[in-house]
Amino acid sequence: MAGSGTGGDHANYGGSSDGNPAAAAGQCSVREQDRFMPIANVIRIMRKVLPTHAKISDDAKETIQECVSEYISFITSEANERCQREQRKTITAEDVLWAMSKLGFDDYIEPLSLYLQRYRELEGDHRGSIRGEPLPTIRHRSPNPSTDVVPFFPQPPPPSFVVPPPSGPPHLNHLYGDGAGGYYYGMYGGGDGSGASTSQDPPMPGFDHSYAPYKQ
Amino acid sequence: MRQAGTYSAILMGGIAGRTGPHSLPLARIKKIMKRSGDDVKMISGEAPIVFSKACELFIEELTQRAWMVTLQGKRRTLHKEDVAAAVMATDIFDFLIQMVSDSNGGQMAPAAKSDSMVVER
Numbered sequence: 415m416a417g418s419g420t421g422g423d424h425a426n427y428g429g430s431s432d433g434n435p436a437a438a439a440g441q442c443s444v445r446e447q448d449r450f451m452p453i454a455n456v457i458r459i460m461r462k463v464l465p466t467h468a469k470i471s472d473d474a475k476e477t478i479q480e481c482v483s484e485y486i487s488f489i490t491s492e493a494n495e496r497c498q499r500e501q502r503k504t505i506t507a508e509d510v511l512w513a514m515s516k517l518g519f520d521d522y523i524e525p526l527s528l529y530l531q532r533y534r535e536l537e538g539d540h541r542g543s544i545r546g547e548p549l550p551t552i553r554h555r556s557p558n559p560s561t562d563v564v565p566f567f568p569q570p571p572p573p574s575f576v577v578p579p580p581s582g583p584p585h586l587n588h589l590y591g592d593g594a595g596g597y598y599y600g601m602y603g604g605g606d607g608s609g610a611s612t613s614q615d616p617p618m619p620g621f622d623h624s625y626a627p628y629k630q
Numbered sequence: 631m632r633q634a635g636t637y638s639a640i641l642m643g644g645i646a647g648r649t650g651p652h653s654l655p656l657a658r659i660k661k662i663m664k665r666s667g668d669d670v671k672m673i674s675g676e677a678p679i680v681f682s683k684a685c686e687l688f689i690e691e692l693t694q695r696a697w698m699v700t701l702q703g704k705r706r707t708l709h710k711e712d713v714a715a716a717v718m719a720t721d722i723f724d725f726l727i728q729m730v731s732d733s734n735g736g737q738m739a740p741a742a743k744s745d746s747m748v749v750e751r
Binding site: 448449450451452455456458459460464467468469470471473474477480482483484485486487488489490491493494503504505506507511514517518519522526529530533 | 679
C-alpha cells in the first residue's frame with residue numbers, strides 16, 4: 415500500500431464518533447494497539463470455527479490479527495480509488511462491498527448485504543439511504559458484463575414495498591442466512607450526493623439474479 | 631407495516647445474539663481504514679459496519695483453512711505456519727503473502743504444501 419503508515423492518526427474528518435480518544439491517550443502503546451483489532455475479539459471469532467479441543471498458538475493469533483488489518487487496508491485502498499475516480503469524498507458501504515467483490519471476496523457480498531440491510535432497519539437508516547422511493551442502481555465498472563452486478567441494498571420497506579423480479583426467481587427471504595439468490599436491492603444513494611448512480615429502476619431483465627454464479 | 635417488535639427480535643437473535651451488535655470495534659476499524667492511505671478522506675458511518683462483519687468472515691475463513699492444514703499435519707495446535715500455508719493455498723489471500731512470510735526468518739514450512747515459496751525479504 416502506498417503511503418500507508420505515514421502520519422498515523424489523521425484528524426477525524428468524518429466527524430463521527432471515534433470511540434474514546436481520551437482513553438487511547440492514556441495507554442502507552444496506543445499506536446501499536448490502534449493498528450490491530452483487539453486480540454480477544456480475534457480469538458473469539460477464531461474459536462467459533464474451531465473444534466473445542468483445538469489450541470491456537472500465540473503467533474497464530476497475532477498473525478491473524480495482523481492479517482485482519484491488512485485486509486481492511488487492502489479493501490479500503492481499492493474502495494478509495496474508486497471514490498477518487500468518481501470524484502466522491504466519502505467511502506461508502508457500497509464502495510467497500512464493490513471493492514471486496516472486485517478483489518475476489520464475492521462470497522462475502524451476500525451475507526454482508528444482508529447484514530447491512532438488517533443494520534439499517536434496526537438502527538433507523540437516517541444515515542443516508544433514501545426513503546420512500548426506489549433507490550437508483552449503480553453500474554459498477556467491471557469489464558466483464560456477466561459480472562456487472564452491483565450489490566444492492568434493500569431499501570427500507572415502505573408499506574407497499576414489493577420488488578418481485580418479473581421472471582419470478584426464488585422469493586426474497588428476509589431472514590438472515592438463507593439467501594437463495596434472487597435478491598433485489600435498491601441502490602444505496604451515496605452519502606455525499608454526488609454518487610455515480612443513475613436514476614433508473616433495477617435492471618430486471620437479463621439480470622443475474624443469484625450470487626452464486628456471480629464470479630468472474 | 632413491518633412489525634418492529636417481532637422482526638427486530640428475529641434479527642437481533644441472528645446478528646446480535648452471540649457477541650453483541652458488532653463483534654469488532656468500529657472506531658478501531660475506522661482508524662485502520664484511515665491508515666490505509668494518506669488520501670483517505672471521509673468514511674461513511676456504515677463502512678465500518680460492513681467491515682466489522684467482513685472481518686469476522688475473513689477471520690473465520692482464514693482460520694478454517696489454516697486448521698485444515700493443522701489437521702493434515704495431525705496436530706491440534708494451530709500455528710502461524712498453518713496460517714501461512716492457508717494463505718499460500720488461497721488466491722484471494724495473495725495480498726497476505728508478504729505478511730505471513732515476514733518476521734519469521736522466511737520459515738514457512740507449510741505442512742502439506744509442495745514447494746515452500748520462499749519469499750525473499
